[in-house]
Amino acid sequence: MNRTWIGAHTGCGDAPDNTWASYLEGVASGADIVEVDVLTARDGTLLLLHDDKPELKSHGFAELNEPGLRARVAPRHGEHELARLDDVLRHAAMHRIRLNLDLKSLEAIDPALALVRMYGAEELAFVTGCSAGMPERHPDVPALWNAPTAAPPAGEEQAYAEAVCETAVRLGYRGINLNKATCSETVVRSAQAAGLSVWVYTVNEPEEMRRFAAMGVDAITTRRPKTLRECLTAARTISKEDDDLRR
Numbered sequence: 001m002n003r004t005w006i007g008a009h010t011g012c013g014d015a016p017d018n019t020w021a022s023y024l025e026g027v028a029s030g031a032d033i034v035e036v037d038v039l040t041a042r043d044g045t046l047l048l049l050h051d052d053k054p055e056l057k058s059h060g061f062a063e064l065n066e067p068g069l070r071a072r073v074a075p076r077h078g079e080h081e082l083a084r085l086d087d088v089l090r091h092a093a094m095h096r097i098r099l100n101l102d103l104k105s106l107e108a109i110d111p112a113l114a115l116v117r118m119y120g121a122e123e124l125a126f127v128t129g130c131s132a133g134m135p136e137r138h139p140d141v142p143a144l145w146n147a148p149t150a151a152p153p154a155g156e157e158q159a160y161a162e163a164v165c166e167t168a169v170r171l172g173y174r175g176i177n178l179n180k181a182t183c184s185e186t187v188v189r190s191a192q193a194a195g196l197s198v199w200v201y202t203v204n205e206p207e208e209m210r211r212f213a214a215m216g217v218d219a220i221t222t223r224r225p226k227t228l229r230e231c232l233t234a235a236r237t238i239s240k241e242d243d244d245l246r247r
Contacts, residue, residue: 003236004213005032006228007100007221009202010048018048019080023088027097029225033126034092035100038085040108046085046115049074052104086115093119100221102129113138128177128199135172144199145173151181161190169194175218177201180208188215206231 006029011017013025018037026034037050043060053073055064064073065082074082085101092099099121101112109131116125127134127143134143145168152160164187168176175197178187183200191198200212201221209231212220222228 004217004232005219006225006232007031007033007035007199007201007219008225009221009223010034010036010050010102012223012225016074016076016078016080018050018074018083019077020048020083020087021080023048023083023091026225027091027095030229031225033098033100033219033221035102035221036085036088037102037104037129038108038112039104040111044111046108046112048083048085048088050104085112089115089119089121089125092124093121097124099125101125101127103127103131104129106130106132109134110137113141116141131173135174139172142174144175144177144197145171146177147179147182149179149182157184157186158190161187165190165194165196168196175199180212183212183215183217185215188217192216203228210235 008026008029008031010026011022012029013022015021015025023034023036036048038046039049039052039056040046041056041061041064042058045061047061055069055073059069061084063069070077070082103109103112116122122140125141127141128146131143147164164176176191177199180200180203188198197218199219199221200217203209203212203220203222204224206227209220209228213232213235220228
């Protein structure tokens with residue numbers, strides 16, 4: 001059985017999503033990859049945030065961090081200040097932590113990749129989300145294509161798999177990032193045949209974790225990294241016991 005990476009979804013612990021504390025919780029979980037969402041403020045600062053808000057177009061990072069404005073931009077942050085991608089990449093590069101940069105706007109691509117290179121994190125960073133044109137402009141950093149999230153109608157799984165993989169290969173992506181509703185053995189087999197890696201998100205139930213791991217996906221993003229690690233460890237133990245019995 002190939003080893004499946006554990007991706008810690010932002011907010012995998014007690015802290016609100018996309019705070020510095022939630023990033024550190026992802027690191028502390030021991031996951032192989034820590035995912036963060038990335039948007040851009042008016043002054044060009046890249047910050048950790050999932051939802052684009054009008055205030056990002058009219059205010060710089062320091063203004064957005066003022067309590068009153070922050071309450072509108074990131075209502076769940078409470079006492080947590082907004083976090084900068086710059087600080088996350090500096091920490092990740094220092095401690096050799098893999099990151100999934102889930103870019104939430106096309107304008108974040110070039111400045112995010114400039115930061116990746118500034119910290120020498122090309123071998124640590126993966127990009128998902130808004131990544132149109134990235135394989136051509138930034139071929140040194142792996143980008144995964146976010147496949148359509150609507151599950152194909154019954155009987156059309158093979159056509160869906162072929163279309164997704166053909167698009168990813170044609171556009172130069174290293175792999176595909178699948179919503180769990182669209183991830184099937186058919187898609188995984190087609191992707192592997194095309195030389196593409198397969199990531200699936202956001203998987204929080206043990207039964208689903210075991211099912212996707214058995215398909216041979218390369219990475220599973222979850223809010224429950226400890227549970228996923230337990231499922232993967234158990235699956236590897238069973239696989240080893242089966243191999244021993246066949247010898």
